[in-house]
Amino acid sequence: MAVPGFPENPDSQQRSQHQLERLQETLNRAYRSVPFYQAAFKEKNIDPLDVGGLEDLAKLPFTERRHLAENYPYGLFAVPLRDIVRIHTAPGEGQAPSVSGYTAQDLDLWRGLVARALAAAGVNANDIMQIFLDPGLASWGRGYKDGAEELEASVIPLTALPLEKQQMVLKDYKTSVVVTTPSSAEELCQGLYAKGINPNELALKTLIFAGEPITLEDRKVIAGKLHVDTWVHYGLSEVPGPAIAFECKAHEGLHVSEDHFYPEIINPSTGEPAAPGEEGELVLTTLTTRAFPLIRFRTGDRVSYIQEPCSCGRTLCRINWHQERTDNIVVIKGVKVHHAQVMAHISKALGFTPTCCRLLAGKKGDRVGLEVWLGMDETIFSDEIKELEKVVDNVENALIQELGITARVRLAEGEVECAEPGRREVAP
C-alpha cells in the first residue's frame, strides 16, 4: 500500500516527513477524541504540539494491553460509532476482552497492507490460498482473506474444520499457499505424514507463518518436510493486523510497514529507547488508523533492528523477531494468553490465588496447549491424592471452558520459576 504523495520507497528524509505528518495528525485526533489519551497526556503535562519531531514521541506515555481491557468496550475509539463498520474482539488481559473498531477506510488500509505483505511472498492471482489458523485468530483470518482477494488469489477462508478435513482440502483443492502458525504447521505436517500423504502430491509451494516467531531450525525442518518456501509475518491480535511486518524474498528479517506504524524499540525494564542494534521490546504507534489509534503500544514482542539496507530495495526498516517475550503472555498457536487472565480463571477455580504459577506453551497428548505449573503450597496441598487430582481437574476444566484453551495442569514441588513467565518453552 503505497503512500500517496510519496514514492514507493522514499528516502529517509521523505519517510520521516511522512511519518511526522501522520504522527502529529494521529496525536491531535487521539487527544481531541479519546478521553483516555487526553488524560494520559495531561498527566505527563504534554500537549501534542510538543511533539515536533519523531524523537519527541519518547516523551509520550505508553499504552499497555491492560488499558485496552480497562476501556472496554468502546473507550478507545476515536470516531463516532456510526463511522465504525467492523468490530473485533481479542482476548484481553484479565476479565474484559479488548475490542477494536474499524472504519471503512481502515479496512481498505488493512486490505492493502496484507496484500502488500502477501505480494512480497510472491502470492498472486494464480494462487489458491488456504487459511489454517486457530479460531482465536479469526480476525486475522478475515484480514488474510481480504488481502489475498485484493491480489485476486482464490481464497479458502478460515473455517473450523478438523485437521483431517484441512488436509483433504489441502490436497484436493490444490492449495498453493497456506497461512498458518508455526505450531499449526507442525500439526499439519505430522498429520500428513501420519496419513501417508507425500508432500510431492501437493500443489503447496508457499507457507506463511503468522502469529508467533519461529526458530530457523524449526523453519528448515517444516520447509524441508513439505518442500515449500516459508515466510514470516508479524502482527498484533489487538488490531486485525496480521501483516504489520513481513518478509521479502531476501528472508533476512521482517520489513515493518512503517508508513502506517511507527516502530520504536525500548528497553522493557526502563522504558528508554534501546541502543541501536540492541534487542528490546517493540512499541508501535499507528500513523494512519482512524477508528482505533494506538499510541506507543507495548507489544511485548522482542525484536532488534537490522541496520543494513535490504537487498530487495525496499526502504521500510527491518527487524529480527525473537522468540522471547517481554511480557506475561504465552502464545498458544498464535493466540495470546495473558498470565493475569489465566491466573484470574485459575484463582476462580481454586477459590483462592495460588502463590506461584508458571505458564508455558506445551502439549497435551499431541495437541498444542497451555502447560500450567502450579507451585505447591500449604493452601493447595492435601494429604489425599484425590483432593489434589480435583485441583488439577478443576483448573483444567475452567481453562477450557473460560478461555477455550486445552491446558495441562501440573503440580510442582515448592516454588516454580515465576520470575520469567511467559517464555515460549516447550515442556519436555
Add this chain to the structure above:
Amino acid sequence: MLQIRNLKCYYGGIRALSGVSLSVSQGELVALIGANGAGKSTLLQAVCGLLPSWEGEIQFDGKSLTGLKPPAIVARGVSMVPEGRLIFPPLSVLDNLKLGAYLRSRQKDHAGVQQDLEKMLDLFPVLRERARQNAGTLSGGEQQMLAVGRALMANPRLLLLDEPSMGLAPLVVRKIFDTLTELRKTGLTILIVEQNAQAALEIADRGYVLETGRMVLAGEASQLLEDKEVKRAYLGKDYSKFYEGRG
C-alpha cells in the same frame, strides 16, 4: 518540493498554528481545507515570508526559507494568489499582469515576460478581451483569473492559492478550478487553501484538514471526499440526526 515541519505562528500572544507539518511533492495538487480561522491563510503567509516571525521549518527544494523576504521567496519559485485577490483596480489588466513579473522585469527578462504575457492571455481569453480595461471593472471571476495570471507571471514552480472560490458563483468556481487542473498538467505544483472542500478535493491529489491550528487528517483527496468526518464537518452533509454517542 515543499516541506513544512512543526510550524508554529503567533499573533501577539495568540497561537494561530500549533506545530503543523505538511508537504507537497513535485507535480502534485494538494488541498488544505479547514473551517474559518483554522489557520490556513496563516500557513500560506508563513511560506511566502509575509509573517514577521514563525517557528519550525519550511523548506523549498530542500533549502530553508527561514528569514527570507517575500521577493527572495518569489525568486526561489513560489508565488501566491492571496485571499480576496488583491488586484490593483485602477491599473489595466495588462499592467496588473506585468506587476506579477516585476522581479523578472528588473532582471531584464523582457522577452520572457512578453512571452508569458501571451500565455496568460491564451489561458484566460476573457482577459485578452479586457486587456486594456481597468481591473476594477472586472467581474469577481475575472478578477480571480487575473490574480492567478498575475501570480503565474512570476513563473513559479509552486503556486499557492488562498480561497480562489471565495464569493464566486459555482459555475465560475468550476472554470477557475478547471484552469488549475490544466496548469497542473503542465507540471506546475499547486497548494490550494479552500473552505469549499468539495471543489478543492475534487481536483486535488491529496488533502490536509486543519482544525484550530492543528492538522488532524491527511490522505488521498478521493478518500477524504468519502470520509465521514470530513463530510460532516466540511462537505455540508447534515448528519446531526444520527446518534452521536460512543457507548
Add this chain to the structure above:
Amino acid sequence: MQAEQISIFIENKAGRLAEVARILSDSDVNIRALSLADTSDFGVLRLIVNHTSRARDVLKDNGFTVRRTSVAAVEVMDQPGGLLAVLDLLNGAGVNIEYMYAYANPPGGNAVMIFRFDRMEDAIELLKNNNMRILEAEELSGI
C-alpha cells in the same frame, strides 16, 4: 488419642524420596512409618516420625510443602482376620477410610495400622468402645 502424621508433596521424579530421607536422617529424625501414594506426575509421602515438629521444620526449610494430619494408630491382632475385624466394625458404622498403611516396627508383638478416617473422632470413639487399642502419640514416636 490421635497421632500426628506429616505429609509431604513430592514431584514424581528420581531421587525425591531419597532426598526426604536424607534430610530427616541429617537431623536425626527417625521414620517410624511411611506410605507413598502417587500418580504419574506427583506423590504424597506420609510419615510418622519420632520428632514431628523438627521433621516438619527441616523439610520446610528445604523447600518442601508439608502438612500435619491427625491419624489413628490402631493395634491389630496378629492373627488371621485381625484387620478384617477392624474394617468390618468401621464399615458397619459408616465410617470411611481415606487411607491406611502399616507401622514398621510396632512395640509389642501385634501389628499397628495407621488410619485416616473421614470422621476421626467418631471412628476413634467406636474403636475404643469395641476394645481396640489405639496407641498414644508419645507411644508411637517416643520409641
